[in-house]
Amino acid sequence: MVMTVHVDIVSAEKEIFSGSAEMVFAPAEMGEVGIAPRHAPMITRLSPGEVRVKVSDKESLPYFISGGILEVQPHLVTILADTAIRARDIDEAAALQAKARAEEALADKSGKVDYATAQAQLIQAIMQLRTLERLRKRGG
Structure with a gap:
């Protein structure tokens, strides 16, 4: 058992x-x-x-x-x-948009951006996309 x-x-x-x-x-x-x-x-x-x-x-x-x-x-x-x-409920389009917004915010050199927040959002979006990628590789 x-x-x-x-x-x-x-x-x-x-x-x-x-x-x-x-x-x-x-x-x-x-x-x-x-x-x-x-x-x-x-x-x-x-x-x-x-x-x-x-x-x-x-x-x-x-x-x-x-x-x-x-x-x-x-x-x-x-x-x-x-x-x-x-994993199967992750919205890939939303994760890609969040990643793009975070990358755009991190590239902003005006000083009006909270870089820690933008970096955390980028990490979260990347990890969602990696989770989806692994799910697809396993055939899920």
């Missing part, structure tokens, strides 16, 4: 996923982490990127998160995301 861990992915708006998984992969600030059942307890910040919930050998569910917190207990993984979206 395959061991599993209960996973909850919650955003400010709603619960995105709740169920059992064989493994969870998440973009921690210091690099991607893989969480298996009975993992040692930990809490870490998450960077914008893809969370993958491996529910079986044949099925992995990808999600985009804009950042948040990961809490791990031996039988429970909780992801509290600022924003969480199923």
